[in-house]
Amino acid sequence: MSDADLAFTAALYASTRTEELALVPWPTETKQAFLLQQHAAQHAHYQQHYRGMEAMIIERHGVAIGRLYLYEMPTEIRIVDISLMPEARGQGVGAALLRDLFADAGPRGQNVTIHVEKNNPARTLYTRLGFEVLDEDRGAYDLWQWRPAA
Known part of the structure; x- marks a missing residue:
């Protein structure tokens, strides 16, 4: 990913908030401005708190x-973000990406972790792939973890 991809990641981010903002009675221009501001804040947060993360465009x-942002630590790989455009969801792309990540992390003995919103429909995918909730005390998010087989 490069700065040239920021317009795409902003559109991708907006696509993940469509259902939520459909309930808000704001004009379209206000919603668009809000989403641009939220994307910029998220991007700045990731840059500050996950220095050295690998940011990839799918x-x-x-x-x-889509996008996949990974932050590697000695004993774990943190999925900072994984998002797909609506037309790419539900086609096995996310599962394939996660399985590839497991194939990389497993032999090195690394766990894979991700923060997941409590209402995220991808929770069923994470459960199916072997993630378990590690910490439920994080407000709107739970911390999930996948562990390689012993």
């Missing part, structure tokens, strides 16, 4: 369809 046939 492409299919040369077209950007």
Whole structure:
């Protein structure tokens, strides 16, 4: 990922908030301004708190369809963010990315962790792939963990 990808990641971010903002009676322009501000704040937060993270744009046939941000520590790989555009969701792309990550982390004995919103529909995918809730006391998010087989 480079700064040239920020317009795409802003659109991707907005796509993850569509259902939530549908309930808010703001004009479209206000929603768009809010989403741009929230994306900028999220990007700044990630840059500050996950220095050295690997930020990748996911492409299919040369077209950007998502993002995957990873932060590696000695005993774990933290998924800082994994998001797909609506048209790429539910097609196995996320599961394939996670399985590839497990194949990389497992032999090195690293756990994989991710913060997941309590109402995120991807929770069923994480459960199916072997993630377990590690910490439920984080407000709107739970900390989930996948462990390699012993």
